[in-house]
Amino acid sequence: MFAEARLSDGSRALIWDLLPGDREAVREGFEKLSEETRFHRFLAAVPHLTETMLDHLVDEIDGVDHVALALVVVDAAGNGVPAGVARMIRYSDERDAADVAVTVIDEFQRRGVATALLGELMRRRPAGVTRLVTTVTADNAASLAMLRRLGPTVAEPAGPNRLDVVVELPDHGPDDPESDVVAAAGTDPEHPSAAGDEIL
């Protein structure tokens, strides 16, 4: 099962579930990230994914409380190139709240990958989740803009360069998958940084 998306540069992309067999692909993809992208993902310096991290980030995906998607860009020859991963994980002590994380390999950033992934993730979100609760760096304007487009957002300082963010999600995800892709192209005048497809 997969969804199709078109990125802001016109290229075609497929979004599908991340599976336990993707462990090595996730490990390798992480190695391609810049130091800054890795930092924005984990809010700590993480040179490599450890086995402990991979256990959690791949093996524990259950499609119920932990949904994870991968986006693959289809090149001219029809080959799929992994470009990003997004996941939503329900808090064990707050059933209506979930954490969210999106990672896009640097060379694919600013092309709407994260926005396309988030759009699909919203449609596939764990049942009963009405709020996103996460932390981002305060200097990550692109991520904040993306979160704000998902629903009413409150961001509160959580120490130097950290914001705790709560997004109230609308009852239904956006109906038109294209709407996200259009927003990713930066055409939305109210969100000038929408094109800054980044990491959160």
Add this chain to the structure above:
Amino acid sequence: MDSTIPTYDDTRPGQAASLARMFYDRVAATPDLEAFRYPDGDRWRSLTWREADQTVRTLAAGLLALGIRPEERVAILSGTRVEWLEADLAIMCAGAATTTVYPTTNADDVAFILSDSGSRVVFAEDDTQIAKLRACRDRLPDLVRVVTFDGHADGGWVLSLPDLVALGARRLVEDPAAVDRVVAAIGPEHLATLIYTSGTTGQPKGVELPHRCWTYIGAAADRLDILSPEDLQFLWLPLSHSFGKMLEAVQLQIGFPTAIDGRLERIVDNLAVVRPTFMAGPPRIFEKVHGKVVQTVEEDGGVKAVLFGWAFRVGDQVARSRAAGGRPSRLLSAQHAVADRLVLSKIRQRLGGRIRFLVSGSAALSPDVARWFHAAGLLVLEGYGLTETSAGTCLVLPHDPVFGYVGRPLADTEVRIAADGEILVRGPGVMRGYHHLPEATAEVLSDDGWFATGDVGELDAHGRLRITDRKKDLIKTSGGKYIAPQAIEIIFKAVCPLASQMIVHADGRSYATALIALDPDALLQWGRAQGLPSTDYAALAGSTQVHDYVQACVEQLNARLNRWETIKKFRILDHDLSVDTGELTPSMKVRRRVVETAYAELLDSMYVG
């Protein structure tokens, strides 16, 4: 305009075209007054402006003889001493630009800064610094000569200061107006200094500050009307920092003498001898004085401690009532006279007894410490500025002492708060950009001149700025030095295979420490390989074997860091950071504040004693 801003006094010198011109003007205005005082063995010697001029002009001619051309970089790799100022002024008068390097900077970073800046000549303090330069000479193709203050010259690549003087003297005999012509040609937009500042990742960035930045700071400080030629400055802080350089510009403008000695261990003794009227420093120095006095009194205990506590309460009440514009009651005044005679005046005596005010800058000063000094009759004025704004943006003024604020902007500097709270600064003190980094420059400097500081703050109804937060992953020690925790954590994870997380802690502290969490798999595997009996995380993490191993890793890490970045102490946590404890979000993002709050006591324990 607000009435508290001093009116402009027309008799004051205007803003000069360059720092070199400021120096020339100062020499011409007061040739026989004292310029600098410096230690020479057991005594202090003085230089008049005329004497300083002779040295500076000859050294400048020496640089010209070495082929230094306008705006080319000449570096200074030295601690704070009179030769630093002479070398800097000579570089200015040769039309060149000064690149500053801390003497504690490691050889790798020295090589990067010198090559990135394209430095042609380096003033190196001693043989230690020369050794660093020799070690990386092959990476420095632009560097034609080293001039050493105290080190051994080799007659070739390394010259002594007298060698440079000889070259300059000869040039001045051949062409007496050589330096004057160069100085006349320097304009306000010519590069004066290239000071390197660390970012959150990657290499340090060179901040390009043209002459107008420093001449502006000098003129703006003069207009505050808080210093006069009768003042005496004691200067000890690193001149490699923009804060030190700023004080140099202010001195040239106003003309007070400066006693200079950068040796930290001599500060207290020097203050007693020099008896300055003002001194600037990072918060750390004020914390040290405060801490030492309080500790001594607590150790003595008894009546003395009680008296001390009473005196400071009285001093605080008087200071507060005066700050509020009131006058203390007769009873309070009488008590204060006693408190002052018995206790408070003695604190002032420790600083020489003539201090009019102290200036704290380059990091946030604890309001409690500021209040303590104020109670003792010592006003600490807090300022705010970044290297990118020539160190001078805001300053608390003596007639409006507030604690926890950094005051109002200097004249002609604008401060604005962006929608997300970030402090934006515009004015003549703002840099022209980062050295050959147009993208990094564009990220922080808008087309209409607003510089985004990365600090978050608010302005009160009186236009006073308060710093509340920061938008970048940099930690600032109370010594005013930036530490980039990410860079340190990356190296640590590379040298320590057991590491899961390292939380570097140093914000507002005098040195850096770390909380370390270990990876459970790696820890178990290591324990087995070492033949340790336990398979329990907490037991292994608490074992001396693991501690010694991690200690060795931290030492390896420290060997690769600059001295101010080194991890002086660390604690190993009894579990890896986890989602269950809320230290990580479910997607494994580290919640730094949760960790620092949970381990506040453990962190504090590393700053005791």
